[in-house]
Amino acid sequence: MGCQYFAPCEHGSGSFTIQIPKVTFGRGCLQEAGARAASHGMSCVALFTDPFLKDGPYVDTVVKSLKLAGIDVAIFSEIRIEADDASVERGARFLVDGQMNCKFDGVVSVGGGSVIDTAKAAMLYALYPVGDFLDYFAPPIGAGKPMSGPLLPHLACPTTSGTGSECTSISVIRITELDTKFVIASPVMLASEALIDPTCCDSLPSNIVASTGFDLLSHAIECYTAKAYTQWAKIEDPTKRPLIQGANPWSDLAATKALEIAGEYLVRGVNDASDHEARDQLMWGASLAGMAFGNSGTHLPHAMSYGVTHLMREITTSDYPVQAPFIPHGISVIVSAPAIFRYAAEGAPERHLEAAASLKADMQGAGLDDAGEVVGGCLIDLMKQTSMPNGLTDLGFSADDVKSLAASSARQARAIKNTPRETNLQDIENIYTAALRYY
Numbered sequence: 001m002g003c004q005y006f007a008p009c010e011h012g013s014g015s016f017t018i019q020i021p022k023v024t025f026g027r028g029c030l031q032e033a034g035a036r037a038a039s040h041g042m043s044c045v046a047l048f049t050d051p052f053l054k055d056g057p058y059v060d061t062v063v064k065s066l067k068l069a070g071i072d073v074a075i076f077s078e079i080r081i082e083a084d085d086a087s088v089e090r091g092a093r094f095l096v097d098g099q100m101n102c103k104f105d106g107v108v109s110v111g112g113g114s115v116i117d118t119a120k121a122a123m124l125y126a127l128y129p130v131g132d133f134l135d136y137f138a139p140p141i142g143a144g145k146p147m148s149g150p151l152l153p154h155l156a157c158p159t160t161s162g163t164g165s166e167c168t169s170i171s172v173i174r175i176t177e178l179d180t181k182f183v184i185a186s187p188v189m190l191a192s193e194a195l196i197d198p199t200c201c202d203s204l205p206s207n208i209v210a211s212t213g214f215d216l217l218s219h220a221i222e223c224y225t226a227k228a229y230t231q232w233a234k235i236e237d238p239t240k241r242p243l244i245q246g247a248n249p250w251s252d253l254a255a256t257k258a259l260e261i262a263g264e265y266l267v268r269g270v271n272d273a274s275d276h277e278a279r280d281q282l283m284w285g286a287s288l289a290g291m292a293f294g295n296s297g298t299h300l301p302h303a304m305s306y307g308v309t310h311l312m313r314e315i316t317t318s319d320y321p322v323q324a325p326f327i328p329h330g331i332s333v334i335v336s337a338p339a340i341f342r343y344a345a346e347g348a349p350e351r352h353l354e355a356a357a358s359l360k361a362d363m364q365g366a367g368l369d370d371a372g373e374v375v376g377g378c379l380i381d382l383m384k385q386t387s388m389p390n391g392l393t394d395l396g397f398s399a400d401d402v403k404s405l406a407a408s409s410a411r412q413a414r415a416i417k418n419t420p421r422e423t424n425l426q427d428i429e430n431i432y433t434a435a436l437r438y439y
């Protein structure tokens with residue numbers, strides 16, 4: 001890869017910016033919620049969660065801890081899995097007028113990515129309302145309106161090991177009118193603190209550990225193989241540097257460790273719920289991968305996942321209590337990933353080989369020309385061992401869907417530009433075709 005770190009291309013960016021929240025990690029640390037919320041001056045908290053977690057032990061632990069610290073709590077749980085604009089608007093209304101006898105001065109989110117993403121976006125729309133919901137989304141679908149001020153203090157408590165949302169400034173929301181997901185991103189959306197208690201993953205069904213685990217794996221490998229920050233154009237106003245800024249020394253550091261964790265513990269964590277070591281490691285890996293991709297951006301696997309969840313038909317995934325059509329985010333990402341890396345490796349073969357080595361792939365003296373096959377083969381092997389779908393055909397797609405899938409995903413413009421190869425619509429169609437079935 002030319003123009004690598006600390007040696008910018010002509011007109012390329014000469015610097016990169018890192019943002020992560022304060023992070024606390026450990027079994028039982030949800031009990032710290034009250035003290036941590038109080039340290040941010042919270043006295044009246046809106047607790048965001050989903051309908052499945054609302055009456056469960058994690059929310060109970062957090063509520064008790066908040067109350068013990070003298071903090072009033074009201075629970076908002078009307079959040080759809082794969083959060084949508086309606087969930088965000090309900091959450092924003094709750095923050096504005098769903099209160100008890102106090103005015104909310106903080107938010108605590110307890111849940112997976114959908115819950116944390118909804119909490120971030122609901123605060124934005126409650127505090128800084130706009131005429132059109134899409135105003136904060138980037139072109140071509142939105143107006144790219146900048147966010148004008150800080151949100152409330154936010155304590156983010158993930159209950160799955162994949163999203164990394166507790167460590168990112170990103171919120172992914174399904175836009176009902178367009179029937180697909182888009183990203184809102186701004187430094188103001190970063191949580192104040194992440195409270196990561198791997199106890200939450202002890203009872204997760206295996207399909208959820210698999211889907212979220214492949215999400216974390218893909219976050220890590222995408223940021224490690226992304227275009228280098230030095231290859232993105234220099235920007236005039238450094239405060240407007242996009243979060244998709246390309247691979248950099250920080251994202252490499254966190255992504256490499258996350259890949260090592262995924263390579264060693266993903267299969268174990270999926271196939272044995274009693275393997276606490278594996279599940280704890282995956283929880284840590286998910287947060288590391290969040291700290292990485294939240295400061296580099298992802299590329300084609302995430303961009304192309306949006307076409308899959310846009311056009312999915314009568315399908316659900318076992319272990320997910322969600323009505324059809326539903327494909328979990330991690331599965332929508334990983335299903336095309338082997339074909340994507342077989343294509344993308346040509347743009348940065350060394351980086352792909354390094355990523356494969358971190359995953360403990362079978363290298364067998366592989367050279368640069370083998371990089372795509374090494375990564376693709378390693379992913380397929382992991383997918384087989386965790387009973388993932390064998391390509392898009394297993395998700396109900398056929399060759400007839402390829403053009404529509406590509407047209408839908410092509411709207412994720414900046415993520416596609418973060419790919420280490422110049423990629424056009426025809427390339428995306430070719431990749432989807434190659435991802436229909438693997439073996």
Ligand SMILES: [Fe+2]
Nearest residue numbers: 163215219329
């Ligand atoms: Fe993701």
